[in-house]
Amino acid sequence: MILGELRVSAFQRVVKFAKMTVLLSAGWTILCAATIVVMQVTFWIRNGVWDTYRLSSILKNLKSDQSSKYVTASADKFGTELTIKQVIADWLLGIPAIVPLLIVAALHLAFYLRLAAIEKEASKN
Numbered sequence: 377m378i379l380g381e382l383r384v385s386a387f388q389r390v391v392k393f394a395k396m397t398v399l400l401s402a403g404w405t406i407l408c409a410a411t412i413v414v415m416q417v418t419f420w421i422r423n424g425v426w427d428t429y430r431l432s433s434i435l436k437n438l439k440s441d442q443s444s445k446y447v448t449a450s451a452d453k454f455g456t457e458l459t460i461k462q463v464i465a466d467w468l469l470g471i472p473a474i475v476p477l478l479i480v481a482a483l484h485l486a487f488y489l490r491l492a493a494i495e496k497e498a499s500k501n
Contacts, residue, residue, distance in 0.1 A: 391495045395488060402484035409477040431476070432469035 412429050420426045458466070 388495065388498055391491055395491045398484055398488045402481055405477055405481045405484060409474055412474050428472040431471055431473050434473055
């Protein structure tokens, strides 16, 4: 009986720790999303044009040397047709950065609610 109680107690501590971790992660995700919205609003106020912050902008800003230019060596012909992978990559990079952050925040919320249900069920037993 005592061993079973210890297992339940340890399980409840793990679930409680997971809930706190999910809340912290959700907080950081929402903070990042809010930062992007503030950047967009600031740009809109300054320029009068709403410019979405796309995923491609994030990747472009990750480069340490912004002056570097990359050129394909010995390319005689330039293909005008994009492959399906290139089309998908271009489409994904064109997604506003706020979209994946909101999706992740919603997943955090769903995971938190699931952990809360697990914790409630464990406390009944």
